[in-house]
Amino acid sequence: MNETVSVEALIVAVPETAGSALYGMIDVLSSAGSLWQQLAGAEPQRQTIHVRIVSPSKAPFTCGHRIPVQPDLSIEDDPRADIVILPELWLAPDDDMAGRYPSLLAWVRERYRDGSTIYSACSGSVMLAATGLLDNRDATSHWGYADLFRTRFPQVRFRPEPALVFADPAGRIVTAGGTTSWHDLALHIIARHMSPGEALRIAKVYLLKWHSEGQLPYAALVRAQPHADSVVRTCEQWLAEHYRDADAVAKAVTIAGIPERSVKRRFKAATGTTLIGYVQNLRVEEAKRRLETEDVPFETIAADLGYENLPFFRKLFKRSTGLTPGQYRKMFRPFVSAAEPALPSP
Missing domain, CATH: 3.40.50.880 (Class I glutamine amidotransferase (GATase) domain)
Incomplete structure (x- = not known):
């Protein structure tokens, strides 16, 4: 045996x-x-x-x-x-x-x-x-x-x-x-x-x-980072409300009140990402949320986030999440549907 x-x-x-x-x-x-x-x-x-x-x-x-x-x-x-x-x-x-x-x-x-x-x-x-x-x-x-x-x-x-x-x-x-x-x-x-x-x-x-x-x-693309840079914190707080603006990066630099090169260097050092990357992450997170909870077309979501170049935002979304918008919605929309109360039988 x-x-x-x-x-x-x-x-x-x-x-x-x-x-x-x-x-x-x-x-x-x-x-x-x-x-x-x-x-x-x-x-x-x-x-x-x-x-x-x-x-x-x-x-x-x-x-x-x-x-x-x-x-x-x-x-x-x-x-x-x-x-x-x-x-x-x-x-x-x-x-x-x-x-x-x-x-x-x-x-x-x-x-x-x-x-x-x-x-x-x-x-x-x-x-x-x-x-x-x-x-x-x-x-x-x-x-x-x-x-x-x-x-x-x-x-x-x-x-x-x-x-x-x-x-x-x-x-x-x-x-x-x-x-x-x-x-x-x-x-x-x-x-x-x-x-x-x-x-x-x-x-x-x-x-x-x-x-x-x-x-x-x-993965959550935007996470609060513990750092002591008040200038970067000001930019983060402003961008949390204005990331949809077409000129969000330029406005954030203006609000920081220091030279653009210094803002971008300090932002990368404090958060681990570039200023433009941070804005893009905020926009992708918003797109993810809407794909999870709404039935609107991705084209509408992209336009609402200020992207006229739809192919560019599709590529950005896939690079950030590993999935196409359609694949992402298919993966996560069922979680929302499962949480919704069932309609009573007629």
């Missing part, structure tokens, strides 16, 4: 860990090779993924939203595994985890040097960035952490667009994007360490899907 072969996986848990991602990944990965087979009446696979929780100590604790965690192993045990996973953390958008868990970070670095494949999901990449393993490499995370990576981890080539990013050609470091992109990560792990067919079967069992559209459709 053939024996079962297990791929050993360690998933890191700390008090900041999001319980949904922690236990969701444990459930999905642990089900590979057996759950579909049970439901379909087929023979179990010979290969499985054996998942255990590792923490700074073996003492039980609660993670995000008071969800209990009982670690299987401590880093003091120096456990080894084929796979190490850093799941989502409950972190503020400016929290870089400075000074926290130095022994755990050192253990992750040691596991990478020892040959483990390192995976992170969502804000778990913040912890991974703190190890230094992402330096001078491509990485992703939830789009809400783009500014944190820009300011605290400038050596990391942050890519907010994809759902999965491979940091190296061998794929030994893989980061996943926002929140439920752990679904993509779990399916990738199963496909890679077991088989693509098993990943497809697990996707069918759990109704999981690849987020092939990436993160751009979900």
Whole structure:
């Protein structure tokens, strides 16, 4: 009789860990090779993924939203595994985890040097960035952490667009994007360490899907940036009300009361985007809102936002969201329809 072969996986848990991602990944990965087979009446696979929780100590604790965690192993045990996973953390958008868990970070670095494949999901990449393993490499995370990576981890080539990013050609470091992109990560792990067919079967069992559209459709293009530049703040506040104006950039420069070159330089330094890019983001956000909530043609929306050149605004919209206006409306309009009360039957 053939024996079962297990791929050993360690998933890191700390008090900041999001319980949904922690236990969701444990459930999905642990089900590979057996759950579909049970439901379909087929023979179990010979290969499985054996998942255990590792923490700074073996003492039980609660993670995000008071969800209990009982670690299987401590880093003091120096456990080894084929796979190490850093799941989502409950972190503020400016929290870089400075000074926290130095022994755990050192253990992750040691596991990478020892040959483990390192995976992170969502804000778990913040912890991974703190190890230094992402330096001078491509990485992703939830789009809400783009500014944190820009300011605290400038050596990391942050890519907010994809759902999965491979940091190296061998794929030994893989980061996943926002929140439920752990679904993509779990399916990738199963496909890679077991088989693509098993990943497809697990996707069918759990109704999981690849987020092939990436993160751009979900990202907020305009976010409040914590900075102390009063001139830039004045421009932001004025543009929030007047971004539809055809000469919005020129007027904002005038209101700033300093030379145009200085305004543009300070705006980019404070917000991470150019002045014209900021105005365009405000306009695309307005177009997104109207596509989500109104049935008016995109041509009308573009005209209301001051764009006479419709092809240009279509290209800008797709570059900013990753989708055409029609695709965007199709993706997000159902959420509004689902929230509307059903009409009474006649």
